[in-house]
Amino acid sequence: MILKNNTITDISDFSEKIFENGLSIYEVIRVYNGHPIFLSDNLQRLDNSIKKSNIDIHVCNLHIENKLNELIRLEQMKEGNIKYVLHFTTDKTDEYIYQIPHCYPTEKDYREGVATISCQAMRNNPEVKYINNGLRDMTNRLLREHAVYEVLLIDRDGWVTEGSRSNVFFIKDGIFHTAPTRYVLPGTARKRVLDICKEQTFPLREERVAYQNLPSFDAAFITGTSPLVLPIKTIDHYPFSPDNRYLRKLMEIYFSLLNNVF
Incomplete structure (x- = not known):
């Protein structure tokens, strides 16, 4: 599943090809023991990316931690990676949150x-x-x-x-x-x-x-x-x-x- 603009949708209807147009600022968050780890560092970097791109959005207003925890709960995640994307086009901004494949070292x-x-x-x-x-x-x-x-x-x-x-x-x-x-x-x-x-x-x-x-x-x-x-x-x-x-x-x-x- 995927959270698009805080609405749950089927990920089978989604393709990352949509990010080929416009600007997509993103973070990948590691989930460990059912918790997003070092999330404050991710949010700080996301905020920096937004500011460096001259975009007027405040990360604190996005309530990202709540949304991540909701996806973790819905997906019953214990370990994995979650991708958070803000996709900017000329007429709108969309938010995407979803699990992505991972390759952890042995x-x-x-x-x-x-x-x-x-x-x-x-x-x-x-x-x-x-x-x-x-x-x-x-x-x-x-x-x-x-x-x-x-x-x-x-x-x-x-x-x-x-x-x-x-x-x-x-x-x-x-x-x-x-x-x-x-x-x-x-x-x-x-x-x-x-x-x-x-x-x-x-x-x-x-x-x-x-x-x-x-x-x-x-x-x-x-x-x-x-x-x-x-x-x-x-x-x-x-x-x-x-x-x-x-x-x-x-x-x-x-x-x-x-x-x-x-």
């Missing part, structure tokens, strides 16, 4: 890390989370062709910025590195990792990493709604250690926070 993925590849591409406006079918279609094709978990985006100057649906961190000599917020779509899991680094006084440098310098790093990981915090074992042909002690300590703290709160 225990083996968390233990051994996942394979990724790189691709020269970048978001036109990385601070706004909007539906970009061109980028998504291209990266989906690469994921299928290469049978990898994620595609990392490299900008025209050779900097590693983010994943197609995740943020990326690197570790070298116990120091965490990630691209500054202005170069990426700032994910909610990324925000939690940054908070942990500050709270635990883990050394952190918010600076871009050059693709050519990847071999000098000890470990790498991605963060996102589905992967949460997930080690990388390879980027193209470059290997990384999923057993890095700084990475494992961060993961321990992150998942402990998740389980204690939700």
Whole structure:
């Protein structure tokens, strides 16, 4: 089922092709143990996307949490992903809330890390989370062709910025590195990792990493709604250690926070 403008309809009558016209600002919310996790971070990012798009809508007036909980109740969700979309056309604004397919990492993925590849591409406006079918279609094709978990985006100057649906961190000599917020779509899991680094006084440098310098790093990981915090074992042909002690300590703290709160 789908909630369209707060009315329940059959999702079989719905297609995301409608988002090919106009502007669609969206969020993907993770449901864990029947609850939307870190929802305040999603709402803050949604509010930022709306403001950056010069749209006069106040997130607090949308009562999003109530609508999400209603869908969770109707779908009897315990775990999964929900997509929240505001679709703007010249004459109206529509709101859509619905479950989407997800691909969560396996225990083996968390233990051994996942394979990724790189691709020269970048978001036109990385601070706004909007539906970009061109980028998504291209990266989906690469994921299928290469049978990898994620595609990392490299900008025209050779900097590693983010994943197609995740943020990326690197570790070298116990120091965490990630691209500054202005170069990426700032994910909610990324925000939690940054908070942990500050709270635990883990050394952190918010600076871009050059693709050519990847071999000098000890470990790498991605963060996102589905992967949460997930080690990388390879980027193209470059290997990384999923057993890095700084990475494992961060993961321990992150998942402990998740389980204690939700």
